[in-house]
Amino acid sequence: MKHTATTRFGLAALQIVLALFVLLPFFWMISVSLKPATEPFAIPARLWPTAPTLENYVTAFRPEFRTYFMNSIIVSGASVAITVTLALLAAYSFSRGKLIALTVLMGAVVIAQMFPHSAIIIPIYKMMRLADLLNTYTSLIIAYVSVTLPVAIWMLRGFLIKLPVSLEEAASIDGAGPVRVFWDIVVPLARPGVIATAVYVLIVTWQEFLFALSFTSTKEMRTLPVGLNDFIGQYGIRYGELMASSVMVSVPVIAIFFFLQRYLVAGLTAGAVKG
């Protein structure tokens, strides 16, 4: 497509405005986290602190924070592993199976992802209480797997449908049984889709607040999003430390995303089949 200089300039300007719109809160978060305790609400407001300091980070990195961090890693990590494994198996059946029952089930999956968390939290809470699982990792992991699984299946199914079936047929002619075909051919080729799905589950579970708040009752079991609440006290909000913690919460996810970005490009099937 060819653009005139004016349209190109207009598009660039629009992109810059959109980027600013998205990035400004992040910038503000970092800026506030570097300001001394006295400065956040100085008038006139400054975009960037005159004397940036890391003291907020030092106070924010308390032992509690470290506990929350570990909890988040355990809960998110397990949710990612379980959801992606189940979703890959389910998506493979959905993308290759021919039974009418599968179409019905896929419809159920699509509908399942439409329920807002707030609508299903009470039934799940009741089930957890019945099973005596409240205030455990297991309760959060079960909840996270159930809320992320439908979208994960949907994503992976979309990915697997595009993989050429002839590769699996070739493998079965080469003598591979169904498990072998799945493990040797489907899993390696699905890697970009698996990574994209894992990133999705990670982002959802890492920032999840509602379940984490409802299902955990002690500080020992809290995850990061709930932990941030510590800075919001009855008499005021410690913005500097809150923002410093927020930065520390965001950095791992952003880092993982940047690191995995190149795997998200679904170029792995190049050269498999003609065209």
Added chain:
Amino acid sequence: MATVELQNLAKNFGGFTALEDLNLMIEDGEFLVLLGPSGCGKSTTMRIIAGLDEPTSGRILIGGKQVNDIPARDRNLAMVFQNYALYPHMTVGENIGYPLKIQRIGRADRERRVREAAAKVEMQELLTRRPAELSGGQRQRVALARAIVRTPQLFLMDEPLSNLDAKLRTVMRAELKHLQKELATTTIYVTHDQVEAMTLADRIVILNDARIQQIGAPAEIYARPANVFVAGFIGSPPMNLIAGEIKDGIFVHATGSLKVEGEPDGAVTLGIRPEDISLVATDKADLEGKVYSSELLGDCTLINAHIGKTLIAAKVRPEDVREINTPVSVGIDHSKLHFFDASTGTRRDNAK
């Protein structure tokens, strides 16, 4: 090595009939080519033999044993897919060695056999490359090597050369033929290219409209096409088909007539190959026409002319170039005539 037998094979996709009552016996070690236009059911036949699709009805026997209920992986056959179907995450060597890996053949043995198979298709230098880093012809060779690395009962090849350029296709064709004779493995080869079929096949099966039109050796099919479909499909350009009528031993056409002794009366389609037509003086003409185009091909001139409403092709001497729209007198070799029934399209002397 094995015989393959198809008995009353049929395949429907919903209400659509892709194959109808197919019967075929393939000999051990034979190179059989399934030839037909796109969509006639060639790949469907192949996939049913391979076990990738199930027939709607009918039996498949490999080596005399019914295999209808045996899954593809246990049929001990190798297939070269139309789109190659190379594993993109494996190197060339791993691709070729994959069937052996599944058979749990030891690493040393496996590597030796991979090298041997790769050498047969001249790919031994590229074993560490990935399919994405290969040209179309090289991918083709890898697909072939993956098929010959084990000793299957049967080779299935679905238009394996269709994606190559003309020159490479000729080279690979010769290699394939040589390889097949060397390995003496029964081979079923699918193509829509009649030149490929004529050059490769021991026998050709011509398919059209879900049915077998003719089975025979290439020379036989060329010399005695069983019906107007085969006549109009084989040869380049294919046989000319001219509608007319036989009355008292004379073929009558609006532009002329010719003696055809012993042919019974009736409406017929006359078939005559372009190379059996020549340009003659007006007083010796069998039929009269008007030149539509004249192309010097080097060793001959290809003349297209309208005979009445029918456009015919004639391969004539190189010096017989004609101006467009000039009248032309056509002579026909009376010993090379083919007659087809005008209503059924089948060859008239079929029964003889």
